[in-house]
Amino acid sequence: MNEYRVGGLSCGNCARTLEEEIRRLEHGDTATLSFNSGKLTVDERISLVKVKEILKSDRAYIVPSDEHDHKHDHSHDSHDHSHDSHDHSHEHTHGHGNKKMIGMLIVSAVIYVAAILLDGYTASLTVISLYLIASALSGYTTFYKGLKNLLRLRFNIDTLMTIALVGAVSIGDWKEATLVAILFGLNELLEGLGMEKARRSMETLLSVAPKEAVRLENGTETAVPIADLRVGDTVVVKPGQQIPSDGSVLSGRSSVNEAAITGEPLPVEKAEGESVFGGSINNEGVLHVRIAKAYQDSSLAKILHLVEEAQETKTPTELFINKFAKYYTPLIMLVAALVIVVPPLFFGGDWTKWLYQGLAVLIVGCPCALILSSPIAIVSGITRNARNGILVKGGVFLEQLGKLDTVAFDKTGTLTKGEPRVEQTVVYDEALFLTVAGAIEKSSTHPLAKAIMKEVHRAGIEPQDAENVSTSAGRGITATYENETYWLGNEKSIEHLELSEDVRSSIDELKANGLTLVLVADSRRILGMFGIADAIREESRAVIEDLRRSGIRHTIMLTGDHQMTADRVARAVGVDEAYGNLLPEDKVSHVKQLAAKGRVGMVGDGINDAPALASAQLGIAMGKGTDSAIETADIVLMQDHLGKLPSAIRVGKQVNRTIRFNIGVSMGLKLIALLLAIPGWLSLWIAILSDMGATIFVTLVSLTILIEKRK
Known part of the structure; x- marks a missing residue:
């Protein structure tokens, strides 16, 4: 598949x-043209x-680029380069087109006002020619497109406007026809600008991609384009520069701003051996970084690729609106025909008056505002x-995010840190x-051993x-320690001992608390025991409460751990239900059961x-974008915690509310306009304003989603 940037798309x-x-066209059946991303x-x-x-x-065109035939399957890389080359020409041509349009509209408005003032003072021919010039300047493109469409019997907004303009002129309503042409030109301009604004904010987001890197070879530094970096290369990143791709620090210390990837504003300290993300910014020290991934496989490239792709998918609401629009225009044309014919034929109405009303109804047939209800809101939300x-x-996923009512969590690594720590100790021999x-756990790499060693060092x-x-x-x-044999492990490891009541009750108590036991004993007695648990993330409880405030009715925890452990964590973080002892396939069947009852998000x-x-x-x-997470999930939280989940859900809900509201407004205004036609009060400019008002309103409301409320 080939991919091109298209400029000059005026409406959805x-x-x-x-x-x-x-x-x-031949071979055209797979073509897609996205208004959202152009x-x-x-x-x-x-x-x-x-x-x-x-x-x-x-009036649309393919934006020229350096790599004209830039293929989608060239991996994400190609589309990152082309970004630059596309962008400037795209902005240049589009900006140029907008300026020209604004100029035309201003000139037509001035001529229009002059014509109104002269009306009655000079010969009507002069006034008519002024009206004609003003209409031509602001409406010639619409007129030209409309006539072509009319010949092909293709009815879109331009065709409808052209019929209305011709009709208005034919009944001698020059003033009205000119106003309609000017208003419509203005409407088209604003409609394009709204989407442009949403796209521009998306493009500033995408412009964080690094452009070049400083490679270090045999002690010499050379600047190379990002695409030339290979795995294993060493790059030098000076203060204020971007880290070109994912890798690890070979030498140097610094703090790094990872906001572009994780959205976290606080800098993260990096030292030798630590991994870094491409696209993050080095703050103070000089870092030498060994590249672990070619740029197109880095987290940032994947993010940018996914964000760009995200604009392409159509949501169920959008698909419905598009289908509706297909039938809406012909239906309105039928209504317009009835408005023109029925009153004069059956109720002795005046043909001129009802022809005019019919023309006004035609303009109401434009579904532009309705089609704009969704895309700007979605691009803004993403x-x-x-x-x-x-x-x-x-x-699609943004829309679903706003409809969630149930959230299921995995326990380990999600609500908990995934690293065990000693929660409780029972000691019978302090000295030993x-x-x-x-001594026994010192050289072990087992996670439980690490938790015990932390306790020993503490x-x-x-x-x-x-x-x-x-x-x-x-x-x-x-193991043997100072010529004495010791045992360390679970209950089975101390089967050689008779346990006292006291010890037995301590063991039961730790188990009832959902803790994992590690006992230490010699050949005669127990020296003590560790109760170990997975450390709960500090933010888990607050996140669960925040989710409830965001409208999530049901929270569930699924884990492969012991049921008692599951219950302990559930109590600590405040989830409604917890299921333990689950294998991966059990988690799947639980999620499916939940999905039958409501809308489920699995975290x-x-x-x-x-x-x-x-x-x-x-x-x-x-979790900082593990590859399998980015591949399988519909939504990825690039931080290593759940803190941002409630705000993501709130954005989803805001987008859904906005779309519903937009549909209501655009349909409501059209309905009012149609009702005005019954007593014959609908005028052409009211019809245009109903559409234009809705379009501007829908655009502005959708753009408010981009505004962040600072807490």
Whole structure:
């Protein structure tokens, strides 16, 4: 598939009609033209000349770029370069077109006012020619397109306007016809500007992509374009520069601003061995970074690619509106014909008056405001979330995010940190307990061992090494320390001991609290025990409360851990229900059951949750973008915590509310205009204003989504 940037798309309805025409060409059946992003995707075998002709019929054009045939499957990289080359020409031509249009409108308005003032003072021919010049200046493109469409019997807004203008002139209503032409020109201009503003905010978001890097080879530094970087290259990143791609710090210390990727404003300290994201900005020190991924595979490139793709997908609401618009215009034309014919024929009405009313009804047939109800709101919502480090992979998912009523969480790594820590200890021999435990666990890499070692170090003990360490699966470790044998592990590891009532009740109490037990014993007695749990994230409880305020009715936790552990975490964070002992396939069936009752979002850290994320209506992954999370989830929280989830849901709800409101306003104003036609009070300029008012209003309301409320 080839991909092109298209400039000069004036309205959503026009884009839809153009797409339909391109699809009728040979090899055109897969073509898509997105009004939201101004992108055209076509089969490479299609005749570009014919495509350009179709676009030209609506004053649209393919924006010239350096890589003309830039292919989509060239991976995300290609579209990042082309971004630049496209952008300037696109903005230049579009800006130029807008300026010209504004100039024309101002001149026509001045001539129009002059004609009104002269009316009655000079010969009517002079006045009429002034009206004609003013109409021609502001409405000639509409008129030209409308006549062409009329010959092809294609009825869109231009055709409707042309019929109305010709009608108004034929009944001698010059003043009205000119006002209509000026208002319509203004309407078209504003409609284009609204979408342009939403697209521009998306493009500033996309412009964070780094352009070049300083590569270090044999001690010499050379500036190279991003595309030339290879895995394993070393780059030098000076203060204030962007890190070109994902990698790890070879040498140097600095703090790095990762806001472009995670949406987190606070800088993150980086030292040798730590990983860094491409697109993040180095604050103070000089860093030498070894590149781990070619730029097009980096987190930032993926984010930009996904955000761009996200504008392309059509939501169910948009598809419905488009379908509706298809039938709406012909229906209104029928109503207009009835308005023209019925009163004069059956009720002795005046033909001129009802012809005029019919023409006004025709203008009400334009579905522009209705078609704009959704795209600007969606692009604004996706952009706003992306600025906060929340990746929404498409308008569909944004719409679903706003409809969620149930959220299911994986426990480990999502509500908890995924790193065990000692919650409780029961000590029977203070002198030996931590010393022996430290000696045995010192060289182990097991997560539980790490938790125990933290506890040992906290007590200020520097343990010696144990000898003859042997592990027995499912039990624990046996080792010798200072010529004495010790056991460390679960309950099975101390089967050689008789347990006192006291010890037994301590074991039961720790287990009832949902803690994992590690016991330490010698050949005669127990020295003590650790109760270990996965540390709960500080923000989990606040997030769950915030989700309730955002309208989530039901929160559930799913985990492979013990049910008691699940209950303990559920109590601590405040979720409604918790299910333990689940295998990955059990999580999937739970999510499916929930989905049958409501709209479910599943939140996981994306590593072992891929199946459950995929089976929920909305998969939400978190954790600095593990590749599998970015691949399987519909929404990715680029931070390593859940803090931004409630605000993402609020943006989703705001977008849905805005779209519903917009549909209501645009249909409401049209209905009022149609009702005015019954007593014969509808005038052409009221009809245009009803459409224009709705268009401007819908655009402005949609753009408010971009405004962040600072807390």
